[in-house]
Amino acid sequence: MGSNFGINPMKEESIEFIKSGGVTAPRGFLAAGVSCGIKPRKQNDLALVVSQQLADVAAVFTQNRVKAAPVLVSMKRAAKGKARAVVINSGNANACTGQRGIEDAEQMAAVTASLLGCSPDEVYVCSTGRIGVYLPMKKIIKGIEKACKALNVEGYSDAAEAIMTTDTVPKQAALKVKIEDKEIFIGGMAKGAGMISPKLATTLGVITTDALLSPEYLNWVLRCCVQETFNRISVDGETSTNDTILLFSNGMAKNTIISSENPHKGIFKNALRLVMDRLARAVLEDGEGVTKVVEILVQGAASDKEAEVVARAVGNSLLVKCSWNGEDPNWGRILCAIGYSGADVDQSKIDLFYSGTQVVSSGVKTEVKINRLRKIVKMPMFSILIDLHKGEGQYRFLSTDLSERYVRINKGE
Amino acid sequence: MGSNFGINPMKEESIEFIKSGGVTAPRGFLAAGVSCGIKPRKQNDLALVVSQQLADVAAVFTQNRVKAAPVLVSMKRAAKGKARAVVINSGNANACTGQRGIEDAEQMAAVTASLLGCSPDEVYVCSTGRIGVYLPMKKIIKGIEKACKALNVEGYSDAAEAIMTTDTVPKQAALKVKIEDKEIFIGGMAKGAGMISPKLATTLGVITTDALLSPEYLNWVLRCCVQETFNRISVDGETSTNDTILLFSNGMAKNTIISSENPHKGIFKNALRLVMDRLARAVLEDGEGVTKVVEILVQGAASDKEAEVVARAVGNSLLVKCSWNGEDPNWGRILCAIGYSGADVDQSKIDLFYSGTQVVSSGVKTEVKINRLRKIVKMPMFSILIDLHKGEGQYRFLSTDLSERYVRINKGE
Numbered sequence: 001m002g003s004n005f006g007i008n009p010m011k012e013e014s015i016e017f018i019k020s021g022g023v024t025a026p027r028g029f030l031a032a033g034v035s036c037g038i039k040p041r042k043q044n045d046l047a048l049v050v051s052q053q054l055a056d057v058a059a060v061f062t063q064n065r066v067k068a069a070p071v072l073v074s075m076k077r078a079a080k081g082k083a084r085a086v087v088i089n090s091g092n093a094n095a096c097t098g099q100r101g102i103e104d105a106e107q108m109a110a111v112t113a114s115l116l117g118c119s120p121d122e123v124y125v126c127s128t129g130r131i132g133v134y135l136p137m138k139k140i141i142k143g144i145e146k147a148c149k150a151l152n153v154e155g156y157s158d159a160a161e162a163i164m165t166t167d168t169v170p171k172q173a174a175l176k177v178k179i180e181d182k183e184i185f186i187g188g189m190a191k192g193a194g195m196i197s198p199k200l201a202t203t204l205g206v207i208t209t210d211a212l213l214s215p216e217y218l219n220w221v222l223r224c225c226v227q228e229t230f231n232r233i234s235v236d237g238e239t240s241t242n243d244t245i246l247l248f249s250n251g252m253a254k255n256t257i258i259s260s261e262n263p264h265k266g267i268f269k270n271a272l273r274l275v276m277d278r279l280a281r282a283v284l285e286d287g288e289g290v291t292k293v294v295e296i297l298v299q300g301a302a303s304d305k306e307a308e309v310v311a312r313a314v315g316n317s318l319l320v321k322c323s324w325n326g327e328d329p330n331w332g333r334i335l336c337a338i339g340y341s342g343a344d345v346d347q348s349k350i351d352l353f354y355s356g357t358q359v360v361s362s363g364v365k366t367e368v369k370i371n372r373l374r375k376i377v378k379m380p381m382f383s384i385l386i387d388l389h390k391g392e393g394q395y396r397f398l399s400t401d402l403s404e405r406y407v408r409i410n411k412g413e
Numbered sequence: 414m415g416s417n418f419g420i421n422p423m424k425e426e427s428i429e430f431i432k433s434g435g436v437t438a439p440r441g442f443l444a445a446g447v448s449c450g451i452k453p454r455k456q457n458d459l460a461l462v463v464s465q466q467l468a469d470v471a472a473v474f475t476q477n478r479v480k481a482a483p484v485l486v487s488m489k490r491a492a493k494g495k496a497r498a499v500v501i502n503s504g505n506a507n508a509c510t511g512q513r514g515i516e517d518a519e520q521m522a523a524v525t526a527s528l529l530g531c532s533p534d535e536v537y538v539c540s541t542g543r544i545g546v547y548l549p550m551k552k553i554i555k556g557i558e559k560a561c562k563a564l565n566v567e568g569y570s571d572a573a574e575a576i577m578t579t580d581t582v583p584k585q586a587a588l589k590v591k592i593e594d595k596e597i598f599i600g601g602m603a604k605g606a607g608m609i610s611p612k613l614a615t616t617l618g619v620i621t622t623d624a625l626l627s628p629e630y631l632n633w634v635l636r637c638c639v640q641e642t643f644n645r646i647s648v649d650g651e652t653s654t655n656d657t658i659l660l661f662s663n664g665m666a667k668n669t670i671i672s673s674e675n676p677h678k679g680i681f682k683n684a685l686r687l688v689m690d691r692l693a694r695a696v697l698e699d700g701e702g703v704t705k706v707v708e709i710l711v712q713g714a715a716s717d718k719e720a721e722v723v724a725r726a727v728g729n730s731l732l733v734k735c736s737w738n739g740e741d742p743n744w745g746r747i748l749c750a751i752g753y754s755g756a757d758v759d760q761s762k763i764d765l766f767y768s769g770t771q772v773v774s775s776g777v778k779t780e781v782k783i784n785r786l787r788k789i790v791k792m793p794m795f796s797i798l799i800d801l802h803k804g805e806g807q808y809r810f811l812s813t814d815l816s817e818r819y820v821r822i823n824k825g826e
């Protein structure tokens with residue numbers, strides 16, 4: 001099965017992943033993560049990522065019609081397309097908090113801006129955590145002051161920790177890519193771990209690069225890579241009120257500007273997608289109660305859209321997810337989900353494979369031994385290939401199992 | 414809150430629920446439930462319901478595009494509109510079993526028909542259980558022989574037990590209703606308890622009546638009552654491959670024929686809906702791992718369809734269902750689900766009530782104390798009223814919590 005959504009690192013482009021350095025791997029970025037007392041036990045809960053010079057910024061936000069205050073505030077910034085920083089708190093989503101929530105988010109930007117010496121509309125704001133609770137602004141303001149003092153090129157891991165909610169590990173990625181004679185760095189951080197089923201945006205993610213890009217291309221390439229990575233994962237079919245992904249580019253690599261006319265633009269796009277793919281996979285692997293990551297590839301659909309409908313129905317089926325958790329190769333539930341997906345399928349044409357082993361041929365079970373399938377579904381990662389034999393449409397989707405632990409995590413307050 | 418989906422028993426119609434007697438409460442029906450060895454531990458796993466004279470039958474089937482063999486076989490019967498019996502096995506769904514599955518289902522009908530002395534196309538066939546396994550036909554045939562010998566007016570509970578899968582209790586209802594000077598009986602049985610999110614049909618249900626109805630009205634009234642009862646419940650958002658509901662009417666009450674012209678038709682419809690509502694609620698209450706039944710009423714939507722979209726998004730949200738299981742009045746997750754439902758909502762207009770207590774006003778939390786909400790969500794049944802303040806559309810939907818036990822039940826083979 002193709003990991004990385006079929007993206008190959010392509011050695012000829014001399015892409016090199018960097019172990020240390022997430023959002024501060026690119027030149028000119030500083031970060032900090034501090035504890036300001038929103039979360040219990042002095043965990044980091046306030047993050048700051050700052051570009052030393054004004055950066056071009058592309059942003060994608062949740063498609064949820066109920067948008068958190070920081071999303072509404074950040075959407076206003078997006079029109080400008082330029083910013084210096086993003087300030088993020090965890091432990092409280094500042095969602096469904098009305099006018100007071102908006103004022104609080106604006107104040108987070110204003111306090112950060114005054115300490116950095118920039119304009120408030122050059123500071124993005126993100127929040128993640130429980131919905132419907134007002135922010136403890138005194139703590140937040142103290143936290144922002146603390147974070148501004150702590151800003152450092154080594155602050156990337158503290159920042160990645162400070163945006164965690166039920167995540168068990170911070171999620172970071174960074175790489176170096178050579179375009180012509182210039183070394184370009186791309187770094188990023190993201191959070192999970194529940195309410196993960198992004199639509200056009202997801203969760204919280206901050207990506208930084210020192211590459212110089214045209215604003216048009218910056219926007220296009222972020223949307224494109226989001227579609228191919230974050231928008232194809234699901235832990236629980238829930239689209240959050242707070243999903244935001246920001247891509248900062250400060251041009252400090254001094255490369256020839258990357259625009260839609262640049263012949264090397266594909267190298268940058270591939271590199272960006274690799275970073276985002278790593279982050280998206282890390283979100284899934286650390287999903288609440290997750291023990292399996294399953295890649296679902298649907299092909300032979302009438303259209304890519306129909307393939308997507310089928311892949312999402314299978315990947316979001318509770319019964320399919322429970323069977324994965326129990327390491328039960330219950331292909332019948334997968335066929336059932338295909339059937340109710342809404343796609344116009346002919347059951348007598350469906351083929352189904354588990355990691356390359358055919359289980360269903362023309363809608364009926366093959367002679368494959370159940371023990372062979374059991375071995376496959378015991379793996380922490382396996383693939384399901386569904387061929388509808390109708391047309392050329394295809395879609396790739398990553399999902400997870402559903403465990404008792406997921407329920408346990410989400411039933412408490 | 415209105416239980417019974419707002420249906421009132423209406424005493425003036427002299428409806429009287431009957432404690433004993435499910436499908437055999439109406440005159441002229443016999444039933445049996447026997448063990449034939451599909452399920453372990455000699456549990457009943459084969460049911461037979463027979464009308465002593467040829468009955469008019471209305472049927473609704475699953476909308477899943479992957480249909481089990483017995484559904485395909487029964488759909489052929491439905492065109493005829495008349496039948497004598499239905500034979501049902503549990504423990505094996507006979508789904509995704511190709512041509513052999515169809516032949517097996519046809520044989521079940523043929524064996525039953527020859528023992529009852531009727532035509533094979535006068536016998537409906539239903540199966541429920543694991544998908545993708547061939548039926549053990551020798552056991553089934555012996556079971557049908559045993560069931561035909563056991564047929565009895567007292568056999569209703571054995572039959573209701575024989576269609577159970579993960580159900581913990583059999584689901585039956587029966588009532589007597591007076592129309593003009595005639596007493597009419599309606600009885601029924603149904604099964605749960607997972608893969609419950611019917612679309613135009615659900616699960617397995619057999620309803621019997623000795624009323625005389627015109628075939629047109631019989632078909633219309635079944636569809637209408639299914640829409641108002643079984644199609645408004647969900648345990649897990651899964652639409653089964655085997656869903657079937659049959660309504661047998663044998664006319665033995667000798668009433669004036671009930672058709673769309675009959676001024677008393679509403680009395681029959683109301684009585685039928687009451688029986689089906691009881692069965693649908695019983696399916697939910699006994700849903701896999703269910704500890705709460707929650708009624709979701711959406712009003713003020715642009716259309717009934719939009720209200721339905723919102724109600725289903727809330728009722729099928731994993732995070733909302735987990736919070737119900739944990740008795741956590743987490744209204745933020747409900748607002749989140751409303752937001753991603755796809756409905757074009759304005760968050761600043763949303764009102765939300767828990768069993769009559771307002772929690773959200775114009776998208777923002779009211780002053781209500783959390784302890785008051787906690788008391789409500791501790792109840793085994795409560796209601797969520799969502800007002801979108803857009804128009805006149807409304808929809809009522811019943812859902813359940815999601816428990817660790819649901820996952821435990823469904824992870825095993």
